[in-house]
Amino acid sequence: MNGSASSESASSGSTLILRKALYGLKQAPRLWYEDIDGYLQSIGFRQSAEDPNLYLQQGVLLVLYVDDLLIALNGAEGRGHQIKQLLQKKYKMCDLGAAKRFLGIEIERTKDGEFSICQRGYINTIIRRFGLMDAKPTKSPLDPQTDLANTHCEDKPANRKEYL
Amino acid sequence: MVGSLMYAALGSRPDIAFSVTALSRYNVQPLEMPATAAKRVLRYLKSTSEFRNHYRRLPSYSRSDTPSINIIGYTDLDWAGNLTTRKSVGGCVFGLAHTGANEELVMSGLIHWQAKSQSVAALSTLEAEYIACSHATRESLWLRRMMKEAAGGMAVKIVDGPVPIGCDNQGAIKLITSGVVRQKSKHIDVKYHQVHDEQMKGAVKFQYVTSESNPADLSTKPLAVPRHEQLLELTGLAPFGPDDGESEYDESGRSRKVKGGEVLWQRKGGAGDKELEEERRFLLLKHVLASCRQA
Numbered sequence: 001m002n003g004s005a006s007s008e009s010a011s012s013g014s015t016l017i018l019r020k021a022l023y024g025l026k027q028a029p030r031l032w033y034e035d036i037d038g039y040l041q042s043i044g045f046r047q048s049a050e051d052p053n054l055y056l057q058q059g060v061l062l063v064l065y066v067d068d069l070l071i072a073l074n075g076a077e078g079r080g081h082q083i084k085q086l087l088q089k090k091y092k093m094c095d096l097g098a099a100k101r102f103l104g105i106e107i108e109r110t111k112d113g114e115f116s117i118c119q120r121g122y123i124n125t126i127i128r129r130f131g132l133m134d135a136k137p138t139k140s141p142l143d144p145q146t147d148l149a150n151t152h153c154e155d156k157p158a159n160r161k162e163y164l
Numbered sequence: 165m166v167g168s169l170m171y172a173a174l175g176s177r178p179d180i181a182f183s184v185t186a187l188s189r190y191n192v193q194p195l196e197m198p199a200t201a202a203k204r205v206l207r208y209l210k211s212t213s214e215f216r217n218h219y220r221r222l223p224s225y226s227r228s229d230t231p232s233i234n235i236i237g238y239t240d241l242d243w244a245g246n247l248t249t250r251k252s253v254g255g256c257v258f259g260l261a262h263t264g265a266n267e268e269l270v271m272s273g274l275i276h277w278q279a280k281s282q283s284v285a286a287l288s289t290l291e292a293e294y295i296a297c298s299h300a301t302r303e304s305l306w307l308r309r310m311m312k313e314a315a316g317g318m319a320v321k322i323v324d325g326p327v328p329i330g331c332d333n334q335g336a337i338k339l340i341t342s343g344v345v346r347q348k349s350k351h352i353d354v355k356y357h358q359v360h361d362e363q364m365k366g367a368v369k370f371q372y373v374t375s376e377s378n379p380a381d382l383s384t385k386p387l388a389v390p391r392h393e394q395l396l397e398l399t400g401l402a403p404f405g406p407d408d409g410e411s412e413y414d415e416s417g418r419s420r421k422v423k424g425g426e427v428l429w430q431r432k433g434g435a436g437d438k439e440l441e442e443e444r445r446f447l448l449l450k451h452v453l454a455s456c457r458q459a
Contacts, residue, residue: 050310058317118216126168137211142386155195163194
């Protein structure tokens with residue numbers, strides 16, 4: 001890494017070694033992942049062979065997505081509490097209590113232990129993003145009479161940025 | 165827009181999975197017509213933003229200390245659905261299985277779904293269905309393995325034995341169970357015969373369901389409103405859970421959501437046979453016209 005102007009001791013041509021990851025650096029996400037992965041494994045979690053974002057230990061499931069964690073417990077409430085304390089000791093994180101939202105997916109629970117997931121909030125956000133708040137609602141996602149495959153030649157190009 | 169729709173389709177909405185697959189074909193070269201269609205999907209989401217996947221309590225919870233979980237899948241396809249390439253779209257849905265009134269397994273709470281354009285142009289519906297079954301088999305193997313691993317440290321048991329997968333093509337089921345390759349199926353690629361192998365090993369069990377009651381239909385083709393709503397009912401996607409105390413069923417079995425005496429949402433009855441028949445005729449005509457144009 002080339003020395004920046006902010007370092008007085010670094011004359012042009014010399015190299016500085018960063019001892020820590022900086023926010024926004026190319027290497028930062030990888031280092032963060034190594035750090036949290038190592039820590040989770042050190043407190044007794046085993047990484048799932050089927051999905052690397054899933055960590056397991058007796059009675060505890062933990063889902064990791066960058067810096068969001070979701071913990072599921074079954075008969076190991078004490079251990080769950082302990083894990084949360086261990087995590088809070090190492091990282092500055094908050095315990096949001098019983099899960100209500102994870103990655104934009106809303107989790108709702110009824111009294112008798114049933115639950116449902118929906119993306120109401122996310123859907124409203126994307127409707128606002130594309131300015132369709134006042135558009136007429138429909139009852140099916142695609143019209144069976146529009147033939148999507150036959151538009152190749154005659155159609156005008158659409159705004160690529162908006163389409164993707 | 166397609167990217168935003170994709171996250172919804174992956175997160176909780178199998179009902180728009182096919183739409184997103186179809187629209188993604190235009191990612192290379194976006195055109196006005198698919199852009200308008202994408203807006204329609206958003207308008208659909210607007211009217212159904214409350215729809216949720218509900219996971220019912222497993223009945224075995226009350227019976228034993230270690231409840232068992234079973235999964236059930238369905239697969240379907242739209243043969244030669246892509247009119248340009250004549251490739252088929254295959255789809256599968258997997259859900260938690262409950263035991264119904266006659267000891268049969270009933271799907272409740274979707275856990276996994278997929279809509280996928282097949283990589284080869286299939287010559288017959290049998291071949292396309294066979295390929296779709298092969299995809300579904302691979303998905304079920306992965307699902308089962310992951311669930312088993314996750315259940316390892318938990319006080320639940322994943323049921324052993326074959327994963328039941330519903331399929332509405334008798335010929336494909338025969339081919340899967342017999343493995344006998346005949347004149348019209350001898351060209352099918354070796355890799356798809358894995359499904360016969362897994363059936364013999366007892367990892368999956370393909371069984372017949374009528375096309376009417378196959379929920380995977382939802383993720384393979386665009387459908388008219390009555391059939392779409394019928395399939396939403398089959399997959400259990402609804403703006404409320406079955407037992408949240410706010411929903412009720414009227415005398416004809418149609419569900420509706422009521423809050424403070426006011427009807428917030430009401431599901432219409434199943435598809436009328438007449439409407440379905442008309443839709444089928446129309447689609448047939450469209451396919452004939454399209455092939456004339458190509459010829």
